[in-house]
Structures are given as C-alpha cells and as structure tokens.
C-alpha cells in the first residue's frame with residue numbers, strides 16, 4: 001500500500017480543547033480515509049511540567065512554551081489555536097503570516113475588532129485555508145438538519161428557537177478567564193450563543209439581519225480570585241481564599257432577531273440554568289415541516305413532516321446512525337451504536353484534512369469570513385442590550 005501524505009500539526013492550548021483536538025488528530029486516520037494524515041508534531045502551552053505530561057499522554061512529538069517560534073517552524077503545515085479568546089488574533093495572524101493553514105477555536109475572537117483583523121489576514125493569506133471549530137455542525141443530527149432544510153423539507157421557515165443552557169457558573173465558581181472581559185470578550189454570550197447562532201445560520205442557510213431586542217445580565221458580580229492566576233476548564237480551578245475580583249461579563253443573554261428571508265428568532269444562552277448541564281438545542285418551524293435537536297440527546301434529530309398523511313402525521317425521532325444515509329455515520333459504528341461529544345471534533349478534523357487536500361467537506365465548514373458573520377451577530381446583540389435599541393447587523397462593520 002502506498003504511503004499516505006502527511007501534515008504536521010502545531011496545537012496551542014493543552015487543556016479542555018487541547019484534549020478534544022489531540023484526540024481528534026489521534027483518531028481521524030483510524031476512522032476516515034483522509035488524503036492527509038495528521039502528524040502530532042508540536043504541542044504548545046505555558047506550564048512546562050504539564051505540557052511534558054500532556055505530550056507523553058497524547059503522543060505529541062515535541063512540547064514548547066514558545067508558540068511564536070513553533071508556529072514559524074517550516075515543518076508545520078496546520079496551526080490549531082485552542083487558547084482563550086483574547087489570544088486568537090495574535091496567534092492566528094502569526095500563523096497565517098508564516099504561511100500556515102489555521103484552525104481556530106470559537107468564538108473567532110473576544111471582540112469584533114479582533115475578529116475583523118483575523119478575517120482580513122485570512123483574505124490576504126491566499127494559500128492558507130482557515131477553519132473555525134464550530135464543532136456542533138458536524139454532529140450527524142445537526143448536519144442532517146442542514147441537509148433536510150437545504151432539500152426543502154422545512155419549506156419557508158417561520159421560527160428559529162435556539163437555546164444553549166448550562167448550569168456550572170454559580171457563585172462558588174472562581175474568577176476563571178471565562179468571567180473576565182479582557183480574556184473572554186463576553187460570558188455565556190460568546191461562549192454559548194456563538195454556537196447556536198452558527199448552528200441557526202448553518203441549518204437555515206439564511207443570515208440574521210437585525211437584533212430586535214436583547215437582554216444581558218450579570219447575576220454574580222464578584223467571584224473568588226483563583227490562586228496562581230486564572231485557570232481553565234469549564235468549571236476548573238479552585239478558589240484561592242477570601243480575595244474577590246469583579247466578574248465583568250454576562251452570565252446570561254437573551255435576544256430576538258430577524259432573518260433575511262423573514263424568519264423570526266429567539267436565542268438564549270446562560271450558565272445558570274440549574275439542572276441543564278449542556279442543553280444546546282434548537283427548534284425550527286417551517287411551512288412544510290419542523291426539526292428539533294437537543295445535544296443532551298445528540299444521536300437524535302426530531303422531524304415533523306407536515307406534508308405527510310394527516311392520519312399518521314407526528315414527530316419522528318430519527319436516530320442518526322445509518323451508515324450510507326446519514327452524514328458521517330458510515331465512518332463510525334453499526335446502526336444504533338451511538339456516538340458522543342468527541343465525534344464532532346473528529347468529523348471536523350476529517351473535513352479539514354479533506355479541504356486542505358482540495359476536497360469538499362461533508363457539510364459546509366466555517367472559515368474566518370463565515371465566523372466573522374457570527375461575530376457580527378454577537379456584537380449586535382451586546383450593543384442592543386447596552387443601548388436598549390434594535391440594531392441592524394449592517395451597522396456592525
């Protein structure tokens with residue numbers, strides 16, 4: 001058998017997303033017939049001892065605390081940015097200027113200004129491909145929802161009802177980077193609304209044109225300072241004692257929006273929805289049919305076909321695991337042998353490798369230009385909440 005071509009990866013960030021991405025690079029070649037095999041060349045982070053342990057655990061060839069040199073290494077083909085939001089711009093642009101392909105975690109950046117600079121740098125770097133880890137697009141049920149809408153099964157869309165509810169952000173959680181504007185840009189909004197805005201745009205194939213009204217709330221205004229500086233993980237990090245610091249991001253944001261083709265939409269993101277741990281979902285209602293999805297039951301897509309016989313009409317709970325019929329399913333297990341969180345990242349990695357080799361992804365992939373559009377919606381919702389007025393997306397240049 002002929003040897004496959006390879007591409008060397010440099011991943012920056014070795015915590016939560018560092019693990020999901022490392023796992024994806026490790027597995028992708030075992031489950032997908034990809035044209036390029038990823039080589040886990042260099043892992044970058046800040047803490048040398050932790051980095052070396054991570055390198056051994058996941059099989060990276062090198063570990064470095066100097067990401068600036070690592071991204072310039074001529075051996076590297078793809079730089080993967082998995083760090084807090086305020087670092088995305090500097091890291092992604094350095095990688096693009098070094099001629100690399102770049103995959104960046106979501107949201108594209110903490111601020112619209114940073115996101116714009118990244119979009120512009122990507123436009124300039126003509127030989128580089130860019131990818132953003134809006135991984136939920138590649139959950140088979142969400143990919144199927146996109147395919148059904150595209151095939152006209154929903155008809156004209158009237159409503160988009162999207163929610164991303166978590167409950168880990170109570171008062172006992174210390175002042176992680178996620179609660180500080182200078183690191184995160186925003187709170188639940190950029191973290192969670194970013195995903196559902198992307199999913200709504202992806203499934204409907206439509207663009208949001210206006211935020212009609214928005215509400216942002218910070219319920220917990222002070223949090224314990226973490227010993228040794230802000231630590232990571234969704235709720236990782238331990239409180240450092242009596243000293244408190246200000247949390248200057250939202251804990252929850254709700255907004256109403258209009259789509260270009262007429263649909264009206266509601267979005268809700270919160271870290272304080274007690275009992276809802278990762279309820280990322282939406283319901284879309286169209287003239288011919290509806291879909292609904294909830295990540296906590298991620299192997300299913302529910303579909304209502306309003307064109308079918310009235311006697312048997314009703315919600316169909318589709319288990320999206322049929323190889324050959326359902327997106328990505330043929331690469332995994334036999335029917336009804338269900339998949340999990342990590343598979344969205346592995347599916348995305350397969351699509352990125354295909355795209356670097358000039359092939360099409362299974363479903364559309366967000367690049368920096370596309371993720372900038374999601375960032376404009378995020379920014380417009382914050383302006384709307386702050387200024388208590390409707391905001392057109394076109395204002396967000």
Ligand SMILES: NC(=O)c1ccc[n+]([C@@H]2O[C@H](COP(=O)([O-])OP(=O)(O)OC[C@H]3O[C@@H](n4cnc5c(N)ncnc54)[C@H](O)[C@@H]3O)[C@@H](O)[C@H]2O)c1
Nearest residue numbers: 013014015016017045046082083084085105106107232233
């Ligand atoms: N796609 C998703 O579903 C998803 C889920 C969680 C997080 N994210 C995104 O991924 C990114 C990282 O989040 P996380 O949860 O992995 O955070 P984390 O806090 O768990 O990890 C951040 C990593 O960045 C490293 N880092 C921080 N500053 C650095 C610097 N100056 N130089 C080098 N490395 C540095 C840290 O050492 C750590 O390894 C964020 O943009 C976040 O929004 C996406």
